[in-house]
Amino acid sequence: MSTAFQEAVWAKLAEIPRGKVTTYKEVAQAVGSPQAVRAVGSACAANPTLVEVPCHRVVQSNGDVGGYARGRLAKINLLKQEGVTVTPDGKVDYLEQYLYRFHPR
DNA sequence: GGGTTGACTGTTC
DNA sequence: CGAACAGCCAACC
Numbered sequence: 493m494s495t496a497f498q499e500a501v502w503a504k505l506a507e508i509p510r511g512k513v514t515t516y517k518e519v520a521q522a523v524g525s526p527q528a529v530r531a532v533g534s535a536c537a538a539n540p541t542l543v544e545v546p547c548h549r550v551v552q553s554n555g556d557v558g559g560y561a562r563g564r565l566a567k568i569n570l571l572k573q574e575g576v577t578v579t580p581d582g583k584v585d586y587l588e589q590y591l592y593r594f595h596p597r
Numbered sequence: 598g599g600g601t602t603g604a605c606t607g608t609t610c
Numbered sequence: 611c612g613a614a615c616a617g618c619c620a621a622c623c
Contacts, residue, residue, distance in 0.1 A: 525618095528605095528619040
């Protein structure tokens, strides 16, 4: 079972184009709760399908890939596969370049 | 109904 | 630059 909040988050994640990434904060803002970044993370963790929902394209605002249901390494590997530069430290380099924003100014 | 936990963020030391 | 503290929201027990 899922809540409206989680579905809203998943819907936003589905909008992220391949080769791009977004931050939990951006998603939180997109769903209307810019402070609910923790809740967004929980929603991603509760995501039922890892293929339909590109949760691996969500990273932390500081560039760190954050966590992943299958492990950080798997997440890093997926991002690299999509053309995102990830440092061995598990951080996305050139984040601003790959960052996908829901709130364009 | 109340308290704890978590795929986080920003500030401060 | 790295580690620690506090703040926030939604879900779970």
